Structure formats: C-alpha cells, structure tokens
Amino acid sequence: MRSPLDEQQRHVVPIVLGGVLIISAYALIGALQITVWNPMAAVPGMSLQEIKTAMSSVNEPLVETPVYAWALAGPVLALTVGTFSIVKFPDLPWTITRYFLILIMLGTPTYYFVSFSPGMSLADAFSTTGGDHSPWSRILYGMSILALILLLLTLRKKDQKHGKATQPLP
Incomplete structure (x- = not known):
C-alpha cells in the first residue's frame, strides 16, 4: 500500500514532529510554571488549593483560562x-526548521x-514580587535562547528546490 505522502513530504515529517513536540513541551512547562510551580514556590508551606482560596478571599484570583488558552x-x-x-x-527542510525555531523563540x-x-495577583495577595519564584521558567528562557542561536546558525543553510539553491533568510 502506498503512503499518501510523497518522498519529499516524508523527508520533512521528522522536522515537523520534532517541532510540534518541542512546542507542546514548552506550552506544558509554561502552564505548569504559571499555575502550579510558581504559586507553590512563592508561598511555601501552603497547598495549591490553599493558595488559590487565599487569593480569591482577597479578590486576587489566580485566573487560569488565559494560561490554558496560551498553552493550547x-x-x-x-500543528498548523x-x-x-x-x-x-x-522541499524546504531548512525553511521549515526556521519556522519552528521562530515559534519557540x-x-x-x-x-x-x-x-x-497571575504573577501580579499572587504578588498582591501575598505581598511578594510578581516575578518567577520557581526556577522552572529558566527552561523556557533557555529553550528560546537556544532556538535563537540555532536560527542564526541555520541562516547560512540553503534548501535545495528543484535542483537550485534558494536564498537564505535575510
């Protein structure tokens, strides 16, 4: 049985799968950082539910819907x-790679x-700073910096299109 993808399309599937998985991991780490890890690091000794209850009682709820929308x-x-x-x-694997690197950046x-x-609500409710209290956000920053470095390194790579090299991104 023949695959619905031709040879060139099958060649870029690993790039796309890798990009989608990395971006999905980024989104998951980011959502957990904002909604779980950071609040618990900012207020040690309290459970997440206790933190949310205390925040709501002073009219500073941890609004999670925008975080979930971002993570999705x-x-x-x-995928799109x-x-x-x-x-x-x-036939443009380097271009596709650059698209994913830009998304990660x-x-x-x-x-x-x-x-x-959410950070400001946490800060107002517990008289602390609104920044990251948990170190997990550093993974996100590191991933974005690494994506920038890799993007810069790929700018000299040329895709082969119909036997001719295409121009690299400016």
Whole structure:
C-alpha cells in the first residue's frame, strides 16, 4: 500500500514532529510554571488549593483560562504550520526548521505576557514580587535562547528546490 505522502513530504515529517513536540513541551512547562510551580514556590508551606482560596478571599484570583488558552495555542499553531509546511514546502527542510525555531523563540515574550496577571495577583495577595519564584521558567528562557542561536546558525543553510539553491533568510 502506498503512503499518501510523497518522498519529499516524508523527508520533512521528522522536522515537523520534532517541532510540534518541542512546542507542546514548552506550552506544558509554561502552564505548569504559571499555575502550579510558581504559586507553590512563592508561598511555601501552603497547598495549591490553599493558595488559590487565599487569593480569591482577597479578590486576587489566580485566573487560569488565559494560561490554558496560551498553552493550547502553541501546539495548535505548531500543528498548523507543520501541516501547511508538509503540503506547501516539502522541499524546504531548512525553511521549515526556521519556522519552528521562530515559534519557540516567540515563547518567551508570550509566556511573559500570559504570566503577568497571575504573577501580579499572587504578588498582591501575598505581598511578594510578581516575578518567577520557581526556577522552572529558566527552561523556557533557555529553550528560546537556544532556538535563537540555532536560527542564526541555520541562516547560512540553503534548501535545495528543484535542483537550485534558494536564498537564505535575510
């Protein structure tokens, strides 16, 4: 039985799968950091439920819906980019790799944006700082920095399209 993907498309599937998995891991770590690890690190000695109850009692609830929307948006965007890339750019593996590296790089500013409100609610409820108290966010920052470095390293790589080299990104 023949595969619905041609040879070029099968060649880029591992790139797409790797990108989707890395972005999904980023989203999971980010969501856990914001909703579980950071609150528990900021208020040691209290359970997560006790922290949420105390925050709600002073009208500073830990609003999680935007965090979950952010955590879902990353993998959905990665799947969309991956599917589109397999169909439209199967002969451009370096370009597809760059797309995923850019998405990973964008994780840090979007993480900061989505974590701001929960962090400030935590800070206001417990008279602490609104920044990260748990070290797990460093994984996210490290992943984004590594993606930037890898992106810069891939700019010289050229895709072979129909026997001709394409121009690298500016």
